[in-house]
Amino acid sequence: DAKTTQPPSMDCAEGRAANLPCNHSTISGNEYVYWYRQIHSQGPQYIIHGLKNNETNEMASLIITEDRKSSTLILPHATLRDTAVYYCIVRGSARQLTFGSGTQLTVLP
Amino acid sequence: ETGVTQTPRHLVMGMTNKKSLKCEQHLGHNAMYWYKQSAKKPLELMFVYNFKEQTENNSVPSRFSPECPNSSHLFLHLHTLQPEDSALYLCASSTGLAGGHTGELFFGEGSRLTVL
Numbered sequence: 001d002a003k004t005t006q007p008p009s010m011d012c013a014e015g016r017a018a019n020l021p022c023n024h025s026t027i028s029g030n031e032y033v034y035w036y037r038q039i040h041s042q043g044p045q046y047i048i049h050g051l052k053n054n055e056t057n058e059m060a061s062l063i064i065t066e067d068r069k070s071s072t073l074i075l076p077h078a079t080l081r082d083t084a085v086y087y088c089i090v091r092g093s094a095r096q097l098t099f100g101s102g103t104q105l106t107v108l109p
Numbered sequence: 110e111t112g113v114t115q116t117p118r119h120l121v122m123g124m125t126n127k128k129s130l131k132c133e134q135h136l137g138h139n140a141m142y143w144y145k146q147s148a149k150k151p152l153e154l155m156f157v158y159n160f161k162e163q164t165e166n167n168s169v170p171s172r173f174s175p176e177c178p179n180s181s182h183l184f185l186h187l188h189t190l191q192p193e194d195s196a197l198y199l200c201a202s203s204t205g206l207a208g209g210h211t212g213e214l215f216f217g218e219g220s221r222l223t224v225l
């Protein structure tokens with residue numbers, strides 16, 4: 001599976017959009033991009049996934065560049081409860097999810 | 110509440126003890142997983158079960174012994190552990206292997222294990 005690179009930490013003001021970047025320059029054509037988050041001392045939670053088109057659900061939006069070498073997870077109106085570690089994962093079909101170190105997002109009041 | 114329940118939430122054991130962690134899912138999923146999360150380290154996949162059959166064992170030491178009696182229950186039996194085995198042990202389930210088409214795994218809240 002392709003390796004991903006994320007910044008170790010980011011801050012965001014409450015109520016503002018949080019934009020979390022992920023680089024996956026070695027992604028191959030059949031690999032999806034997944035985002036999970038882990039609030040302190042809890043299990044990870046699925047957020048969203050996509051292949052090449054932008055995706056949106058009730059939690060977030062996923063923007064994937066045209067060359068698919070990077071993506072951005074957008075939390076449109078961050079709240080204090082969105083403070084968590086966010087994991088960007090690239091996975092091929094039927095492969096297990098491999099978690100990296102993620103980005104610690106801190107939403108500031 | 111994700112539908113995946115882990116017990117106990119916290120466990121302290123000595124190196125000579127034998128204990129078990131339990132995971133139960135009420136989501137009708139067929140695949141179940143054990144992950145280990147040590148301090149300051151990424152989650153590590155330990156075991157995967159699909160329809161009660163073990164499909165992956167990622168070189169986990171034999172002092173960790175999984176058991177999957179049915180698709181709803183998963184156990185991790187622990188014996189003669191070492192202090193470095195102290196970690197958060199997370200159980201997850203999914204509809205298809207590796208999360209199927211959506212890649213969505215549902216995690217429990219974990220069992221925090223401390224080995225003295």
